[in-house]
Amino acid sequence: MKSVTLVLFEGAEPVYSIVNKAIEAAVNFFYDEATMEVLEMAIPDEAYNDERGQIEATLLIKALNENTQLDKKDLTIALLIKDMYYKNMNFIFGLADIKRKRIIVSTYRLERDYSTQHVAPVDDLNERVFKEVLHEIGHVFGFEHCPNKSCVMSFSPTLFDVDNKLPLLCEVCRSRLKTF
Template identity: 25%
Template sequence: MDWKSTFSFFGLNGFLRISFLVLILVVFSNCRQSQKRTICLQPFSDFSASDTKKIQAELQKVYSDVKILQPIDFPKDSWNAAKTRHRADSIIRFLDRRTSENQLTIGLTHKDISTTKGKFKDWGVMGLGFCPGKSCVASSFRLHEKNKFEQLFKVAIHELGHTEGLPHCPEKTCFMRDAKGKNHKDEEKDFCASCKRKLIASGWNLK
């Protein structure tokens, strides 16, 4: 039914009421998208309090509202078949159930994590985040020891970007750069202007 048919069917008053309702729904949707987020750091039992505070300090240079949760054990169903790695997708689903609205949770670990990538059923990764979603996970296992925490921060902020719906970015210095199986973290400096605009529109109070 086109707008002329709708107008004829409902009359002027009915048509105006429907138009007003649609406007309210659009405004409400935009308000929800722009609500302020709290980033929750969820350390797993292998990740110390001092290590968590280092990541919090780095994230707060970019985003002010970052809180630390009490450490927890890995979910029992997160092991891969060989019990050599924890499955990142299982961890994310576990964290997602514990995450409230207007919160983003990122799991932190030094253990190896993996996911399925194409023909590889157990591909080791630095981090993973559903795009979009409410939770993600970052691991230091595959990072350079020399500047491990700086790189882990960049993995964390990258995955948090995915949770807000950001795709990979072609800018080589942007936090959302696609790793493509390699570690380019030392080349990443900040979110690019385009990615910043999208995050701000989603409710990020970026510094």
Template identity: 40%
Template sequence: MIGAILEVGMLVDVVPVGDVPARVKREASAGLRAVYDCDVTVHEPQPIPDGAFDANRNQYRAEDFIELASRIGSGEKNIAVTPKDLFYRKRNYVFGLAYLDGNGSVVSTYRLQTSSDGGFSERNSEDIFDDRVRKEIVHEIGHTFGLEHCDNKRCVMNFSPTVREVDMKEQNLCGTCQRQIL
């Protein structure tokens, strides 16, 4: 398990930004504990950062949420979670964003919500959404540990520009990615 990279008692703080349902906070915490064997706390909810909204795009700047999580989070790693639609630079949207080896990151649930997983299963939309939340949280925190995108399509660190690709990957790190951070 990944616990070897983490100091004993390494803390990841989940920072809800905006109106984040309890279910999302639970799934985020569960995903982090399962994959990284770390301690997880859920911060008090925070308001949307001033100036984060770009009226021309009708979206929010992902970097502003990372800055907020880094500044107010109480963990060695901090991840903002928001229902707002995020973008980064010229990309149309992002599910999440993190800086390699940084202490802050963000995941948006906005585009993870859909009634379909592209026909991969007969699961209900809530279960599919829960899986996506866990995968994206684990993915972004992986970047903060220095992991880059992985070519293994099943690895949680695989680049997934669409929900179909998120659905195809697993919640766990592949052996190669595990070895990189052990």
């Protein structure tokens, strides 16, 4: 049985109560049997970039890697409600540390309707979270970005791209899954 820890960064509890089934479904896609433990964690002060008004994702990964409670876990999924970025990208929805099997998904932009910037319907949020968690776990399993735009492993630089890809692996990626 696999051991999965879900880290809720401060403020993520209300969103988690909405998307917890989507996260569990993504975990169950890759793991037949998994126990899930929920852990709350503060966002480190050094992760805030005041100039950008965002969280630097690599510093959140670093904080997860420094948390000894996570050392013996098969997978760590962190949920964040703040906007985050990576290197020179304006924002990202998620990031994976493949070696340590740690992923972060931010719901900040997933919660919005890209055309109006209003709050997205709950069903849309759940599907987006499912896709992004599945995508990031896919990286942990060794999948790279897929050129098939309908595959969940395709790179999604915009919310439009997230919404337009399917919540599953394409045929090529499914065939690769059998090798893991």
